[in-house]
Amino acid sequence: MTQRFQFNLKARDGRARLGEILTSRGTIRTPAFMPVGTVATVKAMFPDTVRECGADIILGNTYHLMLRPGDERVQKLGGLHEFMRWPGPILTDSGGFQVMSLAQLRKITEEGVSFQSHIDGSRHMLTPERSIEVQTRLGANIQMQFDECTPFPATHDEAKASMELSLRWAERSQKAFAEMAGAHQALFGIVQGSIFPDLREISAQNLVALDFPGYSIGGLAVGEGQEMMLETLGITTPMLPENKPRYLMGVGTPLDIVEAVALGVDMFDCVMPTRSGRHGQAFTWSGKVNLRNAVHADDPAPLDETSGCPAATQYSRAYLHHLFRSGEFLGPMLLSWANTYFYQDLMARMREAIAEGHFAEFSDKIRSIYPPQAEKTPS
Amino acid sequence: MTQRFQFNLKARDGRARLGEILTSRGTIRTPAFMPVGTVATVKAMFPDTVRECGADIILGNTYHLMLRPGDERVQKLGGLHEFMRWPGPILTDSGGFQVMSLAQLRKITEEGVSFQSHIDGSRHMLTPERSIEVQTRLGANIQMQFDECTPFPATHDEAKASMELSLRWAERSQKAFAEMAGAHQALFGIVQGSIFPDLREISAQNLVALDFPGYSIGGLAVGEGQEMMLETLGITTPMLPENKPRYLMGVGTPLDIVEAVALGVDMFDCVMPTRSGRHGQAFTWSGKVNLRNAVHADDPAPLDETSGCPAATQYSRAYLHHLFRSGEFLGPMLLSWANTYFYQDLMARMREAIAEGHFAEFSDKIRSIYPPQAEKTPS
Numbered sequence: 213m214t215q216r217f218q219f220n221l222k223a224r225d226g227r228a229r230l231g232e233i234l235t236s237r238g239t240i241r242t243p244a245f246m247p248v249g250t251v252a253t254v255k256a257m258f259p260d261t262v263r264e265c266g267a268d269i270i271l272g273n274t275y276h277l278m279l280r281p282g283d284e285r286v287q288k289l290g291g292l293h294e295f296m297r298w299p300g301p302i303l304t305d306s307g308g309f310q311v312m313s314l315a316q317l318r319k320i321t322e323e324g325v326s327f328q329s330h331i332d333g334s335r336h337m338l339t340p341e342r343s344i345e346v347q348t349r350l351g352a353n354i355q356m357q358f359d360e361c362t363p364f365p366a367t368h369d370e371a372k373a374s375m376e377l378s379l380r381w382a383e384r385s386q387k388a389f390a391e392m393a394g395a396h397q398a399l400f401g402i403v404q405g406s407i408f409p410d411l412r413e414i415s416a417q418n419l420v421a422l423d424f425p426g427y428s429i430g431g432l433a434v435g436e437g438q439e440m441m442l443e444t445l446g447i448t449t450p451m452l453p454e455n456k457p458r459y460l461m462g463v464g465t466p467l468d469i470v471e472a473v474a475l476g477v478d479m480f481d482c483v484m485p486t487r488s489g490r491h492g493q494a495f496t497w498s499g500k501v502n503l504r505n506a507v508h509a510d511d512p513a514p515l516d517e518t519s520g521c522p523a524a525t526q527y528s529r530a531y532l533h534h535l536f537r538s539g540e541f542l543g544p545m546l547l548s549w550a551n552t553y554f555y556q557d558l559m560a561r562m563r564e565a566i567a568e569g570h571f572a573e574f575s576d577k578i579r580s581i582y583p584p585q586a587e588k589t590p591s
Numbered sequence: 592m593t594q595r596f597q598f599n600l601k602a603r604d605g606r607a608r609l610g611e612i613l614t615s616r617g618t619i620r621t622p623a624f625m626p627v628g629t630v631a632t633v634k635a636m637f638p639d640t641v642r643e644c645g646a647d648i649i650l651g652n653t654y655h656l657m658l659r660p661g662d663e664r665v666q667k668l669g670g671l672h673e674f675m676r677w678p679g680p681i682l683t684d685s686g687g688f689q690v691m692s693l694a695q696l697r698k699i700t701e702e703g704v705s706f707q708s709h710i711d712g713s714r715h716m717l718t719p720e721r722s723i724e725v726q727t728r729l730g731a732n733i734q735m736q737f738d739e740c741t742p743f744p745a746t747h748d749e750a751k752a753s754m755e756l757s758l759r760w761a762e763r764s765q766k767a768f769a770e771m772a773g774a775h776q777a778l779f780g781i782v783q784g785s786i787f788p789d790l791r792e793i794s795a796q797n798l799v800a801l802d803f804p805g806y807s808i809g810g811l812a813v814g815e816g817q818e819m820m821l822e823t824l825g826i827t828t829p830m831l832p833e834n835k836p837r838y839l840m841g842v843g844t845p846l847d848i849v850e851a852v853a854l855g856v857d858m859f860d861c862v863m864p865t866r867s868g869r870h871g872q873a874f875t876w877s878g879k880v881n882l883r884n885a886v887h888a889d890d891p892a893p894l895d896e897t898s899g900c901p902a903a904t905q906y907s908r909a910y911l912h913h914l915f916r917s918g919e920f921l922g923p924m925l926l927s928w929a930n931t932y933f934y935q936d937l938m939a940r941m942r943e944a945i946a947e948g949h950f951a952e953f954s955d956k957i958r959s960i961y962p963p964q965a966e967k968t969p970s
Contacts, residue, residue: 252913256920281888281913289891289909297905509660512668526676530668534631534660541635541923 217354217398217425219457225571227449227476230563233426233457235353236396237293237301240268242457242478243566245469245559246303247552248486251276252286252296255486256541256548259297265521265549266556269353270298271481274307274346275314279329279336283349291351303481304352305461306343306385306402309361309430320360322377340384344399348392355393356428357385359402364435371406375415378404378430386422400459402428407440409447416451427452428459429477433468438584442471449476466495466558467582470575473562485555489547492536495554496524499581503547508533521553596733596777596804598836604950606828606855609942612805612836614732615775616672616680619647621836621857622945624848624938625682626931627865630655631665631675634865635920635927638676644900644928645935648732649677650860653686653725654693658708658715662728670730682860683731684840685722685764685781688740688809699739701756719763723778727771734772735807736764738781743814750785754794757783757809765801779838781807786819788826795830806831807838808856812847817963821850828855845874845937846961849954852941864934868926871915874933875903878960882926887912900932 216236223230233240247254247262250273254262262270272292277283281295289295292302308325312318315327315336324339340358347355359378362371382401389399401419405411419427429448432441445460452458459479460472469480485495492504496516501508503515511529519525523546535543558578565574595615602609612619626633626641628649633641641649651671656662660674668674671681687704691697694706694715703718722737738757741750761780768778780798784790798806808827811820824839831837838858839851848859864874871883875895880887882894890908898904902925914922937957944953 251917251919252910253919253921256924258921258924280917281909285889285909288889289907295907295910295913297910510664510667528668528674530660530664531631531674531676534674538630538659540630540632541920542632542637544920545635545637545924 216395219426219455221455223567225566225569226474228473228562228566228571229476229478230566231457231478233301235301235398237299237353238268240301240479241559241563243469243473243559243562244268244479245555246271246479246481247555248273248481248483249296249298250483251280252292254548254552256490256544257486257552261549262298262552263300265553266560267300267552269301269303272302272304272350272352273310274304274343274350275310275338277304277350278307278338278346279331279334283346287349287351291349293351301353302351303354304347304350304356306356306358307338307346308343308356308359309462311338312361312363322380324358340381341388344385344388344392348389348394348397351397353397354426355389355397355399357382357399357401357424359404359430361434362404362406362431364406364431366406368408368411371404371408371411375404375406375411378402379415379418382419382422386424398425400424400426400428402430402461403448403452404431406431407436407444409444412444412448413451416448420451420453424456426457426459428461430461432460433463438468438471441468442475445472445475445477465582466555466578467584469558470562470578473566474571474575485551486548489549489551490544492532492543492547494524494532494547495551497554497581501529503529503532503543504536505533515550516554519550519553520557521550523547523550524553595774598805598834600834602946604945604948605853607852607941607945607950608855608857609945610836610857612680614680614777616678616732617647619680619858620938620942622848622852622938622941623647623858624934625650625858625860626934627652627860627862628675628677629862630659631671633927633931635869635923636865636931640928641677641931642679644932645939646679646931648680648682651681651683651729651731652689653683653722653729654689654717656683656729657686657717657725658710658713662725666728666730670728672730680732681730682733683726683729683735685735685737686717686725687722687738688841690717691740691742701759703737719760720767723764723767723771727768727773727776730776732776733805734768734776734778736761736778736780736803738783738809740813741783741785741810743785743810745785747787747790750783750787750790754783754785754790757781758794758797761798761801765803777804779803779805779807781809781840782827782831783810785810786815786823788823791823791827792830795827799830799832803835805836805838807840809840811839812842817847817850820847821854824851824854824856844961845934845957846963848937849941849957852945853950853954864930865927868928868930869923871911871922871926873903873911873926874930876933876960880908882908882911882922883915884912894929895933898929898932899936900929902926902929903932
């Protein structure tokens with residue numbers, strides 16, 4: 213528990229970065245993809261399997277966990293690592309994004325967000341201080357400042373007011389963190405500003421002045437489209453210090469991730485591999501595959517014979533198709549596994565490509581397997 | 592594939608029997624409990640895990656599989672073993688029970704049962720010949736004759752007519768089996784006759800005259816209650832040859848199984864361990880536990896620290912409770928695993944007790960952990 217947080221940049225290839233984050237719970241190899249364990253479980257997966265897929269760190273959701281089972285309860289049970297049997301590092305979000313997308317009767321004030329639980333209608337208040345309290349009780353190794361994720365589209369005025377509120381909340385989060393958190397925990401600031409370069413710059417400058425050990429890039433992948441996301445990302449990463457990790461929140465497709473790494477991003481999280489898996493969509497090294505489609509009904513071939521994942525090599529497409537058509541648990545279990553493995557494999561190959569100086573080549577390969585339109589026309 | 596079917600009786604303790612069935616797919620240690628893989632998957636479990644729990648054989652359902660994915664398709668894909676990645680022996684039922692409980696617009700005639708699929712309303716006919724065809728195509732190592740599972744209650748006349756129909760279907764099943772099945776497959780006859788000793792006797796005598804390699808006892812655990820089930824069982828098993836295995840279909844609770852073994856039954860199947868597991872009910876060596884109950888919300892203790900199953904020892908009751916309250920996949924995954932392990936452990940301990948001649952002692956232990964009323968008042 214002596215190592216709080218240290219980021220080592222090990223290699224560069226263009227703007228893409230290879231690095232590692234040392235924490236008290238172990239090392240996170242970057243670029244890193246964090247499987248999402250919303251309510252203390254990466255859906256339809258055993259924690260050991262998540263680890264075996266190559267994940268160094270997972271993400272937990274503050275909003276969900278504070279409501280159920282409750283942060284005090286988790287703390288009494290030994291913290292989130294112990295509770296869910298995940299011994300490695302855990303990152304928690306601030307709850308700011310989900311309180312706006314899931315809770316009812318939300319009201320934002322300078323103080324924070326008051327809301328009603330989507331589970332039982334109970335009244336709660338999330339503030340920077342409360343968010344840090346929850347994250348500290350959960351025992352997160354990497355915490356997020358409380359922020360408002362500016363909706364898209366927003367006018368310049370709206371985006372400015374929202375970004376400025378997040379900045380004030382950043383300072384309060386940092387103060388609360390200094391008072392509450394343990395030596396094994398670290399806090400990231402979150403850059404906001406929607407798609408406006410001047411606002412991103414003000415946000416970044418002010419956060420950098422607060423000297424966080426890492427910086428998240430928020431308010432993207434919220435409907436602006438990939439092109440605008442990458443454009444904003446391209447002007448934002450250079451505003452952030454080289455020697456701190458950069459985390460693009462809630463992203464994304466394999467292509468999104470590769471393009472973002474190309475722009476200097478180090479960390480990612482997304483529900484896509486597990487959510488897609490639960491719905492019969494698989495990621496493979498030949499592209500996306502929709503196992504619900506009738507074309508697979510008689511296909512004895514495995515999902516992806518080039519994969520190192522048993523779920524992708526040991527079962528036929530016909531069987532996977534059958535499981536999804538029949539609504540059986542094993543379908544989501546196998547595809548969540550295969551997709552989580554694919555995403556970790558993608559990150560591992562990306563790290564190797566950066567280390568060996570042929571990241572551009574690797575990116576081209578991903579662009580050919582996962583062209584932008586692939587999301588709209590799954591096989 | 593040389594070994595078709597051989598039953599070796601290895602020891603007796605009272606009426607309880609220890610044995611083994613040799614098949615082309617491996618040995619089945621008896622008394623055996625067969626996890627149910629209704630539609631080619633033991634629900635919420637990886638096949639490797641089912642095996643690791645100690646299961647030698649699983650059961651597949653003819654009715655479900657003929658409708659989806661279809662017996663011809665499974666055959667073309669290499670048979671059920673290959674399709675679902677279960678290399679060990681598989682037993683299939685005849686479809687007779689489920690066509691009556693699940694299908695729509697059923698009509699029974701001498702020929703068989705015509706019905707509409709519960710999935711898509713398509714019209715089908717199940718006859719002794721069709722049932723054997725399906726089971727042969729699936730590649731089942733142990734097949735069941737097509738029968739009518741006499742409903743309970745039934746009058747003596749109704750039970751007699753039903754039992755006699757099943758006898759005629761037994762002969763037709765045997766004839767079809769002789770024409771269609773492979774050398775690695777075996778066919779069981781099914782004793783019917785409801786709760787009437789004279790009808791059970793007629794059924795058994797006629798089936799024994801047909802010389803099946805094994806005998807199932809059907810028409811029990813259909814609402815008659817445990818006492819009447821055991822009474823009927825007690826008079827039925829002595830009507831069957833000593834040197835053939837006896838399979839009590841669709842049974843049951845741990846207590847049911849122990850009592851039935853005490854009466855000379857060798858094989859069982861039941862959805863209880865996996866179905867209960869999906870609903871938060873766990874079987875442990877201290878009795879049944881309902882993980883949905885609030886009493887577990889803050890309990891750091893594992894489900895059953897005496898178990899050899901990781902699902903029962905490595906996660907807290909508080910966590911399991913949380914998973915079920917949150918409707919997460921991992922809850923059913925863990926409890927299906929823990930329960931399947933418990934049932935296999937129960938069988939293993941029972942076999943050991945018979946081998947060592949203290950089965951009565953072991954039965955008493957189970958009666959104290961799982962008293963008859965335990966089913967009605969889960970903790």
